[in-house]
Amino acid sequence: MFENLSDRLTKTLKNISGRGRLTEDNIKDTLREVRMALLEADVALPVVRDFIAKVKESAVGQDVSKSLTPGQVFVKIVQKELETAMGEVNESLNLKTAPPAVVLMAGLQGAGKTTSVAKLSKYLKEREKKKVLVVSADVYRPAAIKQLETLAADVGVEFFPSDIAQKPIDIANAAIDHARKHYFDVLIVDTAGRLHVDSDMMDEIKALHAAIEPIETLFTVDAMTGQDAANTAKAFNDALPLTGVILTKTDGDARGGAALSIRHITGKPIKFMGVGEKIEALEPFHPDRIASRILGMGDVLSLIEEVEQKVDRAKAEKLAKKVKAGKGFDLEDFREQLVQMKNMGGMMGLMDKLPGMGNMSDQIKDQMDDKITVRMEAMINSMTPAERARPEIIKGSRKRRIAAGSGTQIQDVNKLLKQFTQMQKMMKKMSGKGGMQKMMRSMKGMMPPGGMGGFGGFGR
Structure with missing residues (x-):
C-alpha cells in the first residue's frame, strides 16, 4: 500500500531548498506537489484541503536547526500531520466487559468481512490468548455460513451453528x-x-445491534475502493455506533486514499488492516508506522514484531548452532529460509518495512520479486536429499531433471546455485571470529551503488 504516494512524496520532499527557516515561498511548490500526490492517491478532497492547511500552518516560520536541512524539517511536519490524519496511535479492541465480549462485524458484500472474522479470531486467540467463538447471522447466503464454519476450523476456534431459517437476532x-x-x-x-x-x-x-449491545462494532471495508471506502464507512457510521474499522486488501492498494480519509470522514479509528489473503495476514493499524512507510522511512517495529511471531525460533537456533559448529549451510537450510520468508509476506513484504526501500531501482525490485523465491523453492523441492546436502554434485543431467521437475530452465537452476553459493559464503564468514562485521562487508558488495539510500548507514 501507498507505493505511488510514497514514491511521489519522497521525490517531492527532497526538493525544498533555502536556508535558516521555512517560508511560504520555499514550500509553495512542494505543497502543490504534496496536494497533487494526495489527490492522485484518491484521498478525499476535504481531507486534502485540511491536511495542506495544517502542514502550511505548522511549517511557515519554522526555524531550521543546524543539524537539519529545510527538506528534513518539512518531512517531520508532513509525517506528524499524516499521523494525525490517520489517528496518531493504534486503538486496540476494547474487550473490558463481563465475558463474552461481543464483537459485531458489519460491511458490504465482497469487502472480505467473513475472512476478517476468521483473521480477527486467530489474532485474538494467538496474540491475546482469548477463547473465541464465531457465529454467522448471514441468513441470506448459506455459503457464507459454510465459509465461516470452514475458516473457524482452519484457525482452531469454535463455530456456533446457524441456519437460514432462523432470524439474525x-x-x-x-x-x-x-x-x-x-x-x-x-x-x-x-x-x-x-x-x-x-x-x-x-x-x-440496527435492530441486531440494539438487541445484543456489542462492545465493539467493526466496519470492514475494501481499501481498493479508495475514498469511496471512507464514504461507505460514513453511511454505516451514521446508522450504527461504529467503534472502529478493519481496512482489507491493503496489499492490493498502491494508492492508500482510504487509510488517509477514513478517520477524518467518520471520526472512527482504523484498528486493523488486512495485508494479504493468508489467514494470519491481519495487522494492528499503527498511524505512526504507516506515516513512516509513506515517507520511505520503513517500519522496523512492525518488522521486528513479525519476526517474533512468524519465525520458527527452534529452527532458527538449530541453524545458528549448525553454522557455528562449522557444519555448513546446505540447500535444505536455504529452502527453510525461503519458507520462513514466505510466511512473513514474502521478500517485497519485508522490503516494504525496511527504510530507504523506496529508493531502490526497478532492476533491484525485479530481483526481489516473490515469484522468483517461489521458483527457487520449487527447484529445491525437485532435488534429492543427497543433492540438497551436497550441491556440488549437481551437474548436467541432474540440472536438466531439476529444471524439468520444477517447470524452470537450466539457467534458472544455475542462478539458484550461484545465489546459494553466495549465501553459503556469507554464512561461513558469520560462523568465524568477527563474523557479523565480515557479513556486513559482504552484503555491502551485494548492494546497489551507494547502498540502500536512507538505510541508516547500513551499506556504508
Missing part, C-alpha cells in the same frame, strides 16, 4: 447464551453483507 442471542455457559472470552458475530448500502439492511443491523 435469535442466532446472535443463542450464540451469546452458549458463549456465556461455556466460558468464552469473545464472541464475534458475522452479519449479512449487501452489494450496496440500503435501508432494509441498515434497519436489520
Whole structure:
C-alpha cells in the first residue's frame, strides 16, 4: 500500500531548498506537489484541503536547526500531520466487559468481512490468548455460513451453528447464551453483507445491534475502493455506533486514499488492516508506522514484531548452532529460509518495512520479486536429499531433471546455485571470529551503488 504516494512524496520532499527557516515561498511548490500526490492517491478532497492547511500552518516560520536541512524539517511536519490524519496511535479492541465480549462485524458484500472474522479470531486467540467463538447471522447466503464454519476450523476456534431459517437476532442471542455457559472470552458475530448500502439492511443491523449491545462494532471495508471506502464507512457510521474499522486488501492498494480519509470522514479509528489473503495476514493499524512507510522511512517495529511471531525460533537456533559448529549451510537450510520468508509476506513484504526501500531501482525490485523465491523453492523441492546436502554434485543431467521437475530452465537452476553459493559464503564468514562485521562487508558488495539510500548507514 501507498507505493505511488510514497514514491511521489519522497521525490517531492527532497526538493525544498533555502536556508535558516521555512517560508511560504520555499514550500509553495512542494505543497502543490504534496496536494497533487494526495489527490492522485484518491484521498478525499476535504481531507486534502485540511491536511495542506495544517502542514502550511505548522511549517511557515519554522526555524531550521543546524543539524537539519529545510527538506528534513518539512518531512517531520508532513509525517506528524499524516499521523494525525490517520489517528496518531493504534486503538486496540476494547474487550473490558463481563465475558463474552461481543464483537459485531458489519460491511458490504465482497469487502472480505467473513475472512476478517476468521483473521480477527486467530489474532485474538494467538496474540491475546482469548477463547473465541464465531457465529454467522448471514441468513441470506448459506455459503457464507459454510465459509465461516470452514475458516473457524482452519484457525482452531469454535463455530456456533446457524441456519437460514432462523432470524439474525435469535442466532446472535443463542450464540451469546452458549458463549456465556461455556466460558468464552469473545464472541464475534458475522452479519449479512449487501452489494450496496440500503435501508432494509441498515434497519436489520440496527435492530441486531440494539438487541445484543456489542462492545465493539467493526466496519470492514475494501481499501481498493479508495475514498469511496471512507464514504461507505460514513453511511454505516451514521446508522450504527461504529467503534472502529478493519481496512482489507491493503496489499492490493498502491494508492492508500482510504487509510488517509477514513478517520477524518467518520471520526472512527482504523484498528486493523488486512495485508494479504493468508489467514494470519491481519495487522494492528499503527498511524505512526504507516506515516513512516509513506515517507520511505520503513517500519522496523512492525518488522521486528513479525519476526517474533512468524519465525520458527527452534529452527532458527538449530541453524545458528549448525553454522557455528562449522557444519555448513546446505540447500535444505536455504529452502527453510525461503519458507520462513514466505510466511512473513514474502521478500517485497519485508522490503516494504525496511527504510530507504523506496529508493531502490526497478532492476533491484525485479530481483526481489516473490515469484522468483517461489521458483527457487520449487527447484529445491525437485532435488534429492543427497543433492540438497551436497550441491556440488549437481551437474548436467541432474540440472536438466531439476529444471524439468520444477517447470524452470537450466539457467534458472544455475542462478539458484550461484545465489546459494553466495549465501553459503556469507554464512561461513558469520560462523568465524568477527563474523557479523565480515557479513556486513559482504552484503555491502551485494548492494546497489551507494547502498540502500536512507538505510541508516547500513551499506556504508
